[in-house]
Amino acid sequence: MKLRTKASVGLFVFLISTGSIFPAYGDEDLFSKLRIDRSVNQKEAPGFRLEELNGGKVELKDYRGKVICFTFWATWCGPCKEELSSLEVLHQQSKGKDLVVLTAAVDLSGSVPVKKLMAKQGYSFRVLLDSKNEVLDLYRVERIPTSFLIDRKGKIAGKALGPRNWRSPEAITLLNRMIEGTGRRGGRSRPIAISNHSKMIISRD
Numbered sequence: 001m002k003l004r005t006k007a008s009v010g011l012f013v014f015l016i017s018t019g020s021i022f023p024a025y026g027d028e029d030l031f032s033k034l035r036i037d038r039s040v041n042q043k044e045a046p047g048f049r050l051e052e053l054n055g056g057k058v059e060l061k062d063y064r065g066k067v068i069c070f071t072f073w074a075t076w077c078g079p080c081k082e083e084l085s086s087l088e089v090l091h092q093q094s095k096g097k098d099l100v101v102l103t104a105a106v107d108l109s110g111s112v113p114v115k116k117l118m119a120k121q122g123y124s125f126r127v128l129l130d131s132k133n134e135v136l137d138l139y140r141v142e143r144i145p146t147s148f149l150i151d152r153k154g155k156i157a158g159k160a161l162g163p164r165n166w167r168s169p170e171a172i173t174l175l176n177r178m179i180e181g182t183g184r185r186g187g188r189s190r191p192i193a194i195s196n197h198s199k200m201i202i203s204r205d
Contacts, residue, residue: 030174036149036158045070045150048135050104050128053114058128060154063100067178068150069166071103072130072141075113080145083163084123090166090175091125098152098179104130106144151178 031038045068049059060068071087073080091101103125105114110131118127130136139148147160157178165171 030170030177031158033170034160034164034168034174035162036160036164036174038158043156045148045154045156046135046138048138050130050135053105053111053118053127053129058102058126060150063102064154065152066098066100067152067175068100068102069147069175070150071101071145071147072106072136072139073103073145074106075117076107077144079163081117083145083166084121086164086166086168086171087125088121088123090171093167093172099175101125102128104128104135106130106133106136108133149175149178151181 045060047060049057052058069087069090071083073084075081087101087103090099094101105127107113108131111129114127114129117123128135139146143161145163147164149157149160151157
């Protein structure tokens with residue numbers, strides 16, 4: 001029994017050291033600095049199909065091969081609104097790169113308040129409507145905002161509970177390492193630039 005335990009521990013250590021359990025995106029301290037939970041690591045991100053705010057349907061599989069920052073939020077959620085400005089900066093900086101900023105608005109009242117907030121703040125990141133909270137439940141989200149980092153292979157690399165500053169140097173560095181990590185296609189992807197203004201900006205009420 002002890003030998004089996006030692007063997008199991010040895011195998012676990014080997015898998016970690018070789019990146020078989022946690023793919024190496026560089027400095028693992030970045031996950032801890034950003035308070036991103038890696039316990040969900042390497043689980044397949046559940047597929048879904050949702051209506052986009054500006055019309056049409058979007059499926060998660062449409063973005064296979066790209067790194068995805070997927071955030072659940074609502075217009076009535078104060079901490080969510082704190083985070084949205086940094087998501088907008090990340091969205092602007094990720095254009096033409098292998099990173100997608102994808103969000104799901106979980107307002108039960110549908111698209112009207114979401115469109116109003118997006119227009120008022122001048123945000124342009126992609127918003128999907130989850131007014132029935134079906135995808136929220138599928139991802140077992142218990143509080144918002146909650147963000148999932150999904151790698152190029154469609155695996156969940158980490159989960160962030162609560163607002164994060166996605167324009168911070170640590171976040172940009174981590175996302176760049178994920179872009180250059182597992183499942184990269186073709187040549188080298190252009191890195192995301194670190195913003196000169198990395199502090200969180202509170203949205204206008």
